[in-house]
Amino acid sequence: MAFPQTRAAVEWLAAAAPDPEACRWEWERGPLGVALLPAGRHWDLLITPGELGGAALGVLRRLPAPPGPVLLGGRTARLGFFVPPGTAAHWAGTGVRGAGRGSWIAVPYPGRATGGPRWLQLPDGRGTLTDPALLELALHEAAGRALAGERGPVGA
Secondary structure (H helix, E strand, C coil): CCCHHHHHHHCCCCCCCCCHHHHHHHHHHHCCCCEECCCCCEEEEECCCCHHHHHHHHHCCCCCCCCCCCCCCCCCEEEEECCCCCCHHHHHCCCCCCCCCEEEEEECCCCCCCCCCCCEEEECCCCCCCCHHHHHHHHHHHHHHHCCCCCCCCCC
């Protein structure tokens, strides 16, 4: 039996799919345990290098409000921060890629391990996304700490 937050996260994510039932089927029966979901409708993704993104996530987790969902790439150490739609088209940060309208994201079932991407911050099921302005400030703080020689683990 899934926890209520997991069910809410599944429903929220599946709602972004062109066919929510097919999305759930991929999660439950597909060999990879991931579904491809389109960015740009309910959310965009800002993709950061792992070490920088992990340090920024640590900064965001110290704020009173939790960040939105965050994925860690399967074969890469890149982090994907879920941000409001349209953010990717306007983001100008060096080394940060955007995935917006026209992009597809491999998304694992919330709370279930796969051989690919995994959740560092689960969706809350209510649609909470990371505020791009807060993410930008967290990335600046993380970069400043890196320059000063401070390090933290990915996903801290």
